[in-house]
Amino acid sequence: MSIRRLPPELINRIAAGEVVERPASALKELVENSLDADATHISVRLSAGGIEQVEVVDDGCGMAPEEMRLALERHATSKLPTDAIDRVTSFGFRGEALPSIASVSRLTLESRVSGEDGWRIAIDHGEPAGEGPAALPPGTRIRVEGLFDKVPARRKFLRSPRSEYAACLDSVKRLAMARSDVAFTLDHDDRRVLTLQPSEAPARVAELLAHELDRHGVGIDVTRDGLRLTGVISLPTFNRGVADQQYLFVNSRPVKDRLLAGAMRAAYRDLIARDRHPIAALFLDVPLDEVDVNVHPAKTEVRFRDPGAVRGLIVGGLRRALDEESQRSAAREQSAAPVMWTNSESYARDFTLERPAAASVREEQRSFTPIGFVPQGRAEPAVEAVPSYPLGVARGQVNATYIVAEAEDGLVIVDQHAAHERLVLERMRAAREGGAVPRQALLLPEVVELDEPDCDRLEGAADELAGFGLEIERFGPAAILVRAVPAALGKTDIQGLLADLAGEIAELGGALSLRDKLDHVAATIACHGSVRAGRVLSVAEMNALLREMEVTPRSGQCNHGRPTWVKLAHGDLERLFGRK
Ligand code: ADP
Ligand code: MG
Numbered sequence: 001m002s003i004r005r006l007p008p009e010l011i012n013r014i015a016a017g018e019v020v021e022r023p024a025s026a027l028k029e030l031v032e033n034s035l036d037a038d039a040t041h042i043s044v045r046l047s048a049g050g051i052e053q054v055e056v057v058d059d060g061c062g063m064a065p066e067e068m069r070l071a072l073e074r075h076a077t078s079k080l081p082t083d084a085i086d087r088v089t090s091f092g093f094r095g096e097a098l099p100s101i102a103s104v105s106r107l108t109l110e111s112r113v114s115g116e117d118g119w120r121i122a123i124d125h126g127e128p129a130g131e132g133p134a135a136l137p138p139g140t141r142i143r144v145e146g147l148f149d150k151v152p153a154r155r156k157f158l159r160s161p162r163s164e165y166a167a168c169l170d171s172v173k174r175l176a177m178a179r180s181d182v183a184f185t186l187d188h189d190d191r192r193v194l195t196l197q198p199s200e201a202p203a204r205v206a207e208l209l210a211h212e213l214d215r216h217g218v219g220i221d222v223t224r225d226g227l228r229l230t231g232v233i234s235l236p237t238f239n240r241g242v243a244d245q246q247y248l249f250v251n252s253r254p255v256k257d258r259l260l261a262g263a264m265r266a267a268y269r270d271l272i273a274r275d276r277h278p279i280a281a282l283f284l285d286v287p288l289d290e291v292d293v294n295v296h297p298a299k300t301e302v303r304f305r306d307p308g309a310v311r312g313l314i315v316g317g318l319r320r321a322l323d324e325e326s327q328r329s330a331a332r333e334q335s336a337a338p339v340m341w342t343n344s345e346s347y348a349r350d351f352t353l354e355r356p357a358a359a360s361v362r363e364e365q366r367s368f369t370p371i372g373f374v375p376q377g378r379a380e381p382a383v384e385a386v387p388s389y390p391l392g393v394a395r396g397q398v399n400a401t402y403i404v405a406e407a408e409d410g411l412v413i414v415d416q417h418a419a420h421e422r423l424v425l426e427r428m429r430a431a432r433e434g435g436a437v438p439r440q441a442l443l444l445p446e447v448v449e450l451d452e453p454d455c456d457r458l459e460g461a462a463d464e465l466a467g468f469g470l471e472i473e474r475f476g477p478a479a480i481l482v483r484a485v486p487a488a489l490g491k492t493d494i495q496g497l498l499a500d501l502a503g504e505i506a507e508l509g510g511a512l513s514l515r516d517k518l519d520h521v522a523a524t525i526a527c528h529g530s531v532r533a534g535r536v537l538s539v540a541e542m543n544a545l546l547r548e549m550e551v552t553p554r555s556g557q558c559n560h561g562r563p564t565w566v567k568l569a570h571g572d573l574e575r576l577f578g579r580k
Contacts, residue, residue, distance in 0.1 A: 009126050012074055012096075012103035013151075019100045019297050022158060023050025023147055024167035026101050028298070030142050031175050032091035033098075034058035035182065036079060037140065040198070043185040044172055049164030051147060059139040063111040065119040065131075072109065072123060074099045088293055091253065096297075102126060104154065106145045114138035125150055166453035169193070173208045174254035177247060177281055180204035191477065193452065205232055205281045209245055212238060213279065218325045220282065222317035225309060227290070229317050231282035235325060236271040241503040241524060243277035250284050250291060256300050263311045267318035280318075284310065390550050391565065394542035400534045403542045410569040416531050416542075418558030419549055419565065424488050425526035426552045428468060431488075432522070438487035439469030446482045447475055448495050454502035455480055461505055461521075468525060472498075489529035497528045 006014070020026045027050060034042045037060025047053040063071060070076045077095030079088075101107060103126040112118035112134070120134035148155040158164060165188055172194065176184045180201045186194040196207065206213050216238035221230045248260040260282070268278055292303040304310045387393065391414070392407030403414040431437040450458070458465070459474045466472075469486035482494055489497075504524050531537070537545075549555040549564070558564050574580040 008074060009103065012099045012126060015074070015096045015100045015103075015297070019097055020104060020147070021298075022167060023054055023144075023164050024171045025298060026050070026097075026105075026144055026147060027054050027056070027168050028171040028175065029092075029097035029101065030054065030056040030144070031172065033142075034060050034140065035175065035179055036090045036092050037061045039139065039182060041183040041185075043187070044168075045187045046165065046168055047189055049161030049166075049188075050168045051158055051161055051164055053143065053145045054147070054168075055141065055143045057139065057141045059137065062113040062116075062138050062140055064113055064116065065121075068109055068111055068119060068121050071098050072102055072121065089251070089288070091299070093294070094297070094299075099126075101144055101147075104151050105147045105149070108143040108145075109140070110134040110136050110142075111140040112136050112138050162453065162456050166456075169451070169453065174247060177201070177205055177208055178249050178252050178254050188452075193477075201230075201283065202232060209247075209279055209281060210234075210238075217279075218321045220317055220321050222313065222320075224313050224316075226287055227309065227313050228285040229282060229313050230285075231280065233267075233282070233318055233321070234279040236268060236278065236322065239272055239276040239278050241276065241500045242507040244503065244506065245279040246277070247281045248284065249282070250293075250302050251286060251288070252283070253293065253299070253302070255302050257302065259304070259307055259311055260314070263314035264318070266311075266315045267322065271322060282314065284313075286310070389546065391546040394539050394546060397537055397542065400536050403537070403545065405542070405546055407567065410567050411573060412546075412565055412567045414546065414549070414565040415558070415563075416535070416537065416545065418562060419545060419555065421526050421530035422555050422558050422564055423545070423548050423552055424529045425523055426554065427488055428486065428522045428526060429519075432467060437467065437469040439471065439484040440487045440489070441471075441484045442482060446494050447479050448482060448498050449479045450499060450502060452478050453506070454499065457502045457505040458498060461501075464521065465501070468521060470501075470525065486525055486529065489525065492528050497525065500524050500528070 019029065023046070027044065027046075031042060031044065034056060037058060039058035039060035041059050043057045045053070045055040045057075067078070071078075075095045076099075077093060079090040079093050079095075098107075098109075102123040105125070106129070107123045108120065109123075110118060110120045115138075118134040118136045119131065121131040122129040148158065168188075169186070172184065172186050176182070176194075176196055180203070181198050183198050184194060184196040185192065196204065199207075202219070206217075210216075213232055213234060216235045217232045218235060219232055222228070243261060243264075246260060246264055248255055248257055250257075260280075264278060264280060272278060286304070290305045292305075293299060295301055295303045388408050390407065392405035392412045394403055394405045396404050397416075398404055398413075401416060403416055405412040405414065428437055455474060455478055458472060458480055462472055469484060469488075471482070471484040473481045473483065475481035480498060482498070485492065485494065485497075501521060501524055504520055531545075556564055568576075571580065
């Protein structure tokens with residue numbers, strides 16, 4: 001065995017394997033460099049999702065020609081003046097992004113320091129490819145072309161220009177949220193996709209995540225033990241089918257940390273269905289010595305000195321904000337009351353009627369009810385003998401959420417939303433098997449604005465969606481025209497439905513068979529088409545629901561696997577009252 005030193009060229013390529021995974025990661029490095037150079041305006045141009053070209057132009061400090069040469073060398077950086085790796089405030093500090101990118105592409109670097117002349121250096125897969133004067137305004141322009149053209153092993157892993165574009169858009173969004181004071185533009189294939197003026201963080205986040213956060217968001221601002229958490233999270237009712245819109249920024253650095261996902265889940269526990277995900281943009285400010293940013297070559301992960309404290313701050317801060325808000329929002333939006341599931345297992349367990357547990361269910365629900373709560377239960381007097389329906393006849397509704405029915409052999413309680421959702425799903429399944437799902441044409445087609453990757457996904461699934469009676473058409477780059485909806489849906493929030501479907505398609509990707517995918521789509525549609533918890537039902541409506549449940553397969557479980565009804569047999573009731 002002979003040990004030898006690797007040639008620099010090879011070292012760069014190896015590093016590129018870690019730093020530059022795809023166009024979006026190269027783009028991220030370049031934009032970070034512009035931010036580190038104190039740019040106030042950054043424009044990004046992409047061709048073919050960044051596979052053909054990524055260009056970043058900034059008005060930052062620029063570089064003199066000799067600095068440019070150095071910048072292209074490995075481990076050359078201007079960002080560690082004190083040589084203190086543990087006190088990094090810049091995005092960059094490893095000095096490997098530029099040489100790495102240059103080793104796997106054709107890179108042209110042009111730069112000009114204010115008051116000096118501009119200079120250009122070209123590198124072709126790590127080899128110098130000429131330099132000379134360049135005309136440009138003060139700042140830096142970097143163009144990366146043909147990424148991985150000569151690295152087939154990498155090239156192979158690139159996805160379609162569409163997916164690469166989606167990843168690039170995400171990179172830009174993250175950095176634009178991290179630095180709301182900087183102006184950004186993004187062009188894709190010569191079309192302007194984003195124009196962001198300098199603004200404050202909340203406005204920038206609303207612009208990039210969802211304008212609905214204005215109404216459906218909760219502001220966060222908590223400080224504990226020198227840690228500060230600010231940002232916005234969505235109300236439990238404003239949620240998504242995938243956890244793709246949860247952003248964490250640590251000292252202004254976008255990071256992808258599993259800690260966030262876990263903390264979010266804990267904070268929303270029993271406020272949101274298990275397969276639904278809130279939206280969040282959280283900004284955590286921690287003392288520099290509390291966090292190590294040098295744990296990942298792409299600098300997207302961090303290590304906290306005390307992860308428990310960070311998690312506690314997030315869970316506690318979010319939970320408190322949500323609790324406070326739930327009282328307000330419930331009072332405000334009574335008619336469109338939130339679908340808030342109690343945790344299914346504990347729910348089922350409580351129904352074995354150990355009393356302390358049952359009391360805790362009541363506790364929980366009380367926190368969701370508006371101040372000045374007026375009981376909504378209505379009762380239907382039991383005048384006639386009970387006909388022998390398995391689920392009985394409706395006697396009333398409790399909390400506009402549960403139907404209480406009397407059966408021959410006991411008392412039945414039905415979760416109206418869970419049950420109805422199941423019925424809609426089974427109806428759609430049956431109709432699909434029969435060939436045609438009844439659809440309802442919209443008098444006025446509805447235009448739904450979504451971001452471009454979401455529109456692409458929906459457009460790609462248009463045929464399958466049409467099979468469910470959902471007829472859509474592309475309507476410009478960032479909008480979808482809806483011509484018809486499944487008749488089972490009734491009046492529905494079409495925007496929310498499309499956003500969920502797009503999320504669903506993104507998440508499922510190519511992983512599932514067509515049939516499974518269709519099932520997911522059907523379930524998403526069904527959820528939107530169902531009677532919400534919180535809707536007051538007439539006795540006739542309640543009875544109709546019960547009768548349909550009796551004849552529908554699998555109606556005992558909702559689409560999320562929870563029970564749709566429970567029965568207390570006469571024997572149970574007797575035990576409960578100590579008669580037996
Ligand atoms: P790092 O960012 O970790 O220092 P890079 O390889 O990304 O390493 O960049 C090397 C150096 O090139 C930076 O430290 C910086 O001095 C310089 N540089 C890169 N991009 C720019 C830019 N857009 N404007 C000014 N200087 C830049
Ligand atoms: Mg850098």
